[in-house]
Amino acid sequence: MTLYTKRHGLSRRTMLKTGVAAAAGTLAAPMVWAQSNITLRQAGTGVSAFNEIAAKAQEDLGITLEMTALDSDSVTQRVATQPDSFDIADIEYWICKKVWPTGNLQAMDTSKIANYDKIAGTFRSGKLTPTSEIAQGTAPHTVGFTTGVDGKEFVQEESGWMTLIPTIYNADTLGIRPDLIGRPISNWSELLNPEFKGKASILDISSIGIMDMAMVVESMGEYTYPDKGNMTREEIDLTMAIFTEAKKNGQFRAFWKSFDESVNLMASGEVVIQSMWSPAITAVRGQGIPCVYQPLEEGYRSWGGGMGLAASLEGAKLDAAYEYINWYLSGWVGGFLMRQGYYSAVPETSKLFMSDDEWGFWYEGKESMGEIVSPSGQTLEGAGAVRDGGSFIDRMGAVACWNSVMDENQYMVRKWNEFIAA
């Protein structure tokens, strides 16, 4: 099952740690949060719910983080329907587009965010570098700002009120098993290549899956969308028709919904080419099985996550939440996440918490000098390895579209159900 809860602050070890932190707080510096014993409940997608982050927050800030990891759909549901069940929502930007109008989140005052100016351009102006083109879909900056603390509308400029503080993001592409394919793959259209009949897979999360589909359809030369991120009904029908036909012809081995399903499909050799997420590739490789996150000519489908504050937060808890967010952007977390293969919203500060070799490998796309080790201590690459897709600018600069919520979302979801049942 994809639903599990990581509860922090219950085990004896953490109790001891809390004690030590609190004691250190009283002796050394006046650490407000340790004394007032603030707990923040963070509900989010599994990608960034790491116990290590909670432990470090406890250590540095004295804030207890209770993390709940859910799949994208469940977390959307939680934010929309149970506003009192969380203090911080760690969601994706396309989810923000869905849940912001409920009023369950409050905007953040960017003047209270110390590293605001250093946040990557993608999340502010939408442009990674001044010359970048803005990709299609629900690009983070389009839903990143609002009019005021309880603003309901999104605004397209940096208004000083941010809906979500970006945490992690990445550029996704297809994962392949090079040993079982045995030839170069360079286009999205390969997903529907009859050569891989019965050995392909796509993810069964409609908002993301439809974007992968669109990349494939464009790559096949079947159709060029004016805006993949906001399809018309006809475009949705056309996209689904192509994939339904492929499904009926037995192109797909399975669809996956949770991260571990995608790892198992790939590692067992049931599937040789599929939509995949970066850490899943790492997990397959960790089993000693070759797996490549294949850069493709048409570019990447990107996603971004961010933290939003619950509308009900106020007083000391709200201050603690700001403190936590400032800490999150101050570098340690960024370094931790970069070593997982994600990108942090403020790359500059993360650099301080990474070795030069790590920074070179993960961010600059340089050849590794020594072993590249994951935060959990697993050796991911030896010396002389280069990251799939190269540097940050190469990868994030080649984003073709973002995960999206379309105007015709409900229609798309119905069509998606038909596709699954077909």
Add this chain to the structure above:
Amino acid sequence: MVSPLAIVLFFFLVLPIAMIAIVSFWQATEFSIIPAFQFENYEFLFGSPVTYTVFINTFKYAILTWIFTFLIGFTVAYYLAFHIRSLTWQVALFLLCTIPFWTSNIIRMISWIPFLGRNGIANSTLISWGVIDEPLEWLLFSDFSVVLAFVHIYTLFMVVPIFNTMMRIDKSLIEAARDGGANGAQILWNVILPLTKPGIMIGTIFVVTLVMGDFFTVRIMSGSQSANVGRLISNDIALLQYPSASATAIVLLLTVLITIGILLRFVDIRKEL
């Protein structure tokens, strides 16, 4: 006076179902639910070809699972009840049947995946025996694997009630039949089968309702490639479409009730028990 049972049933059965029925007439946008009284959810449900495919699929799984669980369940119960003479052994073997139930449903189901996979134990064994040259693709992520998992999980629900009714059959009836000149097949068909009907019916109700209400087995064992009604509902819930999920749930509930109603036409469980 209202009995305690009635109170419990009211709060935990009638009230929730009434809520579902009410919500099924509401409206939903992407992020909120609006109280209303409109038939849009039902109109969409009955107007969509997916609904029919999915209901047919659900019945297909229920019928196939029923056939296999019945054949296996009846055989096992028959063997236990009539071929094992000592009560100790009967109880021991019966308990043996329940051992798989000591682990969770999900684990028993998921353990089929590495077994049936393309490079799984089943395929590699068959290839090494020379039975097949190429791995069989349909073993996993197919209707076959879905029904297999259902049969595996639910056969015991057939064994228990059938065994129970068989144990109550007066052995002298069988002797009388034999004295009257009936052969084994005739005894089975004319004596044992009619007398085990209530057990079969209880087992059938268990299996049919469980299979029709399932969503997880179908998702995992078909690799998300097939859908039954349960998956339709769970997809709707995941996308915050509670009213539409409720409408589907109500239609499913009525379908299952009608099915059970028809089944009970064949056997009056109350009278026979």
